[in-house]
Amino acid sequence: LPLPRDAYDVDNELNKLDPEPAAAEEPADDTPANDGLPPDLTAMMLAKMPAVEIERRALNEKNKGNEAYKANEYLEAITHYTHSLRLQQNNAVVYANRGMSYLKLKQYRPALSDCTAAIQVDDGYTKAYLRRGIAHRRLSQTLQAIKDLDVVLHREPHNKEAREHRRCAQLEKEKMEREAPKAVAGRGATSGKKSSVVIEEVDGDS
Known part of the structure; x- marks a missing residue:
């Protein structure tokens, strides 16, 4: 018997509700030299630089990254954020901002990595959970996405973006659960078929 369907069509709802349709990741060479x-800096120069100057330069690179992001220059933003993090590593905001730039480029794995780094630096930085939840969704890691988005909604119950992504993730989870029995049944039918491969015996002596 066919499985009973819900009152709504999951596939149709996903098409209507997904705030940003997923797309395949495209490789990008964005590793700064x-x-x-x-x-204008070398490792030797950095080693001799006063801490206050390092902090000033890190903030300057962060601000340049923010300006590039606002101008939709995401690769340039990533470069400046990377400079900032090289100068001052424990900055959750810069990690999360670089992660957001990767999201804009549909580079979901580095986005996930950066948002995780931001959370490791500052577990209270809610935006990092939101952006990591989105990255999980784009990578079809639905359960992890739901977990991160639930953290956001626990802290910010009225966050519209988190609610929308959480709703879509729930629909994706329901679709996955609906299709799971069909996949199991299909594997069972395949395993029940006789193999058409002919196995030939070989002589032990050459």
């Missing part, structure tokens, strides 16, 4: 340092 000079080991992530700004082009």
Whole structure:
């Protein structure tokens, strides 16, 4: 017997509700030169630089990244955020901002990595959970997405973006659960078929 359907069509709802349709990741060469340092700095210069100057330069690179992001120049933003992190590593906001830039480029794995780094630096930074939840969704990691988005909604119950992604993730979960029995049945039917491969015996002596 066919499985009973819900009152709504899951596939149709997903098509209507998904705030940003998923797309295949495209490779991008966005690794800055000079080991992530700004082009006017070397590792030796950095080692001799006063802490206050390092902090000033890190903030300057972060601000440049923000300006590039606002101009939709996401690769440039990533470069500046990388410079900032090379100068001052424990900055959750910069990690999350670089993660958001990767999301805009549909580079979901580095986005996930950056948002995780942001959470490791500052577990209270809610935006990092939101962005990581979105990255999980784009990678079809639905249960992990729901977990992160639930953290956001626990802290910010009226966050519209989190609610929308959480709703879509729930629909994707229901679709996955609906299709799971069919997949199991299909594998069972396949395993029950006789193999058409002919196995030939070989002589032990050459």
